[in-house]
Structure formats: C-alpha cells, structure tokens
Amino acid sequence: MTMPLSPDLTDALATFVAGRSPGHPVLVASDFDGVLSPLVDDPSASAPTPEATEALGRLATLPASDVRLALVSGRDLETLATLSRAPLGTELVGSHGAEQGVVVGTAGRDDGDEPASTTVEGHPFALTDDERSRLDAVRSGLEAIAHDAEGAWVEDKPSAAVLHTRRAEPDRAARAGDAARALGAQHDAHTMTGKDVVEIAVVDTSKGVALVRLRDELDAAAVLYLGDDVTDERAFEALSSTDVTVKVGPGETVARFRVDTVEDAAAVLAEVARLLA
Template identity: 40%
Template sequence: MALEAGLRAALRTLAATPHLLVALDFDGTLAPIVERAEDARALPASAAAVRVLAGLPSTTTALISGRALDSLRAVADSPSDTMLIGSHGAETWTGPDGAPLALTPHQAEVLARAVAVVEHVVAGHPGTRIEFKPAGVVLHTRTAADAVADAAVAAARAGLAALDGLRITDGKRVLEISVVEADKGQGLALLRQVSAATAVFFAGDDVTDEHAQRTLGAGDVGVRIGPGETAASFSVATPEAFTEVLEELAALRAAGAPR
C-alpha cells in the first residue's frame, strides 16, 4: 500500500524535528486485536521499525496503553529505554528512578468494592472476564455474545453507580474502571515534557486514544488505526497498514535525524 501524499509529506517534515517523540498504543496499533490479551504480539515489521527509531539519536520511543505496566512489558518486548504509560495514564515508567503507583486508603477501598461488582457481573454473564490492574479493574466482553456483553456492561454500570471516585470508560468490548483520574492525553503530555520533544508522533485505534490525539498541536502528527471519529490528521485501515507508516517514519528519521 502506498502512503497517501499528505501523510508522507507530514512524516517528512516531522522527521526533521530536533527531538522526536514516537508514542504508540499497543493493542490494535502495533499488535492486531486478539481474543486473549496475553496472546497479543506486535507485528514483526512494526516491532523492527520501533527498534530502529529507538536506536536513533534525538529520538524517544514510548508505549501508551490501557494495559497495566506488567502486562504491557510481558507482551510488548520493547527496547529497554522505551518509556511506558500503562492503565490509561495511571501508571508510568520513564526510567529506573520513577516512583511506583501508590493508592490512598480510600482509593484502595473503592477499588476493592469495584472489583467485587465486576466479579459478580462476570459470574453471571458467560464469556465475560475480569482483568485486575493496580489502579482499576476491567470488564472484558470480547468473547461474549453481543446481547450478553450489553447486559454485562449495563449490570456493571448499575452496580458501580453507588461508588464515588471512579473513572469509568467504554472501549472496544471493554469497560475500564479506575480509581485514578488519568487518561492517555495526560500520559502523552508527561512524555512530551520528560523527553523534551520538539514534535510528537502518536498513533492509536480506540476511543481512549482520542484523549492523546486531542493534545497534538502544530508540528505533531496523529494517526488513527481503523474506523471511527477521530481528532487525528490521518487514518489507516489496519495494524498491517500502520506498519508501512512506521517503516516510512523510521527510514526518514534515519536519513535526517539531528546528530
């Protein structure tokens, strides 16, 4: 697939920036969506392009994911200096000196009650499952029938309504519940600050990635993978098509990165 002329031109301009931050979602962007989250792996060519970018001067790579950090590390196999944002911004790893996430006693109590609600929902809705995160809990409905999935989400929302201090977000066949007020836009802003980037490339496929897309400004480039309303300037159809975008950016940056 040939890249559209506008995207190619934007990548060429971006590649010449003094310090480039390449921040990427994982599931649905680097890796195709799969039924079992633990089976997800980045497409080999996309992973190779990220490694090239990570090895270039004045270039910082990062992953921004809804996954908990431990889960992201397990499936991503990213370069060791790639910064990580997990749990939609609630967890961050910007280097070995970073402080781990710590909940207040109130947050821990609310999280425990939210977990109990989701466990009860999963027990009564075949094909759904629960995922535990340091600052939240997730209801997964990808392997449930559509009617069961809808009923499970409705039941979870009803059970969680009485709890204060929750952030509840719909994603692709998931309901994300967190006791930390954070999103991928805040995560990307942190990465921009820590890396001292002069321009940012961001790509994602889900509604939760739009928080990050909306933070992009003049000189940045955003790409949406798959259909859906987006604030990104450009879209491609699939993770496989996005591989070509990453390879083009890596080639352009390698040819013209500041030394």
C-alpha cells in the same frame, strides 16, 4: 495487506522529523493493542507484528537526541513490558497513564515465540486507603457482573478493574457493559468504555494527560501518536495541530490521519525510522 501511505501523511511525517533540534527530540508514541498487535480474543496472547517489532527496533537504535520512543496503553505496566517486547530505552505508560516507567534491561529475545524478560524502572505508584477500598468494591461488583455474562471476565490492574466482554454473546455483553458503567457511577469512579471493555479506575488520568506529561519531561519538539480505540481519542485531543495523530482502523476520530491496519501502522513507524536515518 499494507497500503502505501497517503502523500499527505508522508509529507506530515517529513515535517515532523524535520522539527527536531539539539535538545529537542521528536517523540514517537503508540498504543499497543490494535496498533502494534492485532486484537485477539485472549489478551495474554497479544504480540507485536514482525513489521512493528522491526520498526521499533530501528527507531530504538537511533540517537536519543533525535528521537524518543514510547508505548502508551491501557495494559498495566508489567504486562505491557512483557507482551510488547519493547526495546531498551522505550518509555512505557501503562493503565491509561496511571503507571510510567522505562525499559532498562532485556533478555531472551532470540525466540520470537516467547516474550522476552524485560526489566522496567518504574515511577513509584500507590493508592490511598480510600482508593484501595473503592477498587476492592469495584472488582467485586465486576466479578458479579461477569458471572452473569458467560464468556465475560475481569482483569485486575493496580488502579482499576476491567470487564472484558469480547467472548460473551452480544446481548449479554451489552447488558454487562451497561451494568459496569452503572457500577462505576455508583462508586464515583472514572469509567472508560473501549472495544469490548469497560474499565473502572479509581485514579483520574488518561492517555492524553500522560502523553502531554511525557512530552514535557522529554522536552520533545513534536509528537507522533498512533491509536485505534476510544481511549486514544483523549490522546489525539490533547496534542496540538502541529503534532501528527494517526487513527488505526475504522470509527469516528479527531486524529489528523487514518490508516487501515496494524501493518499500515508499522509502515508509519518504518517511514519515520527511514526519515530519521
């Protein structure tokens, strides 16, 4: 059930929108899983809610001189593009900032049950020989850890490997998570713990670094960012007190505002679209 947005958040969104000026659009950015899409046991089944899809579509039709749209996710760029069904012109940041691109083509959007064919123009990305070697070792180590925790599995990314434990028994999941974090330290990698995931990356980046870089590239007047996970705290921390940061769901946060559900998150985006229109 969608709750009305708080007056303080509504006022902050109005101030956010009013801050745009010629050559300085506002940047509306959001995490995908847990914000636009409900969290599910099978990550490949994730899909944005109808309300989120509608709000993103409305924002995408507005002049780029007023607003730019971005999705910032731990997903790899290709998977994020496919599952999010992001509209044309959307900036995509994948792998917690290691990958970046923009949606330049879409096809097959009539059937809401099937992900669209999305064409993304990505920035060049490559690992060094040392990074490739360490990533291979991390993947092998995580596969061994997952083998001992029934229900756990490993996801491959261009610069990281991820242990998923959502389907594992809680005690085994906890032990597997501890072992994964020890593995990351062993290989001098960058380890991030999220909701039932431990990601070990060989490239040092974060959603916060990526979001600040994107704001600078677009010369944005202000940023709105919605996130739900521990990794989104890096984005909240990187933004200024004049930006609008929104935590979706429970848990400690440094975000300025909080909403409860993915439906509420879609309502935030819809309110921004309404104000901009």
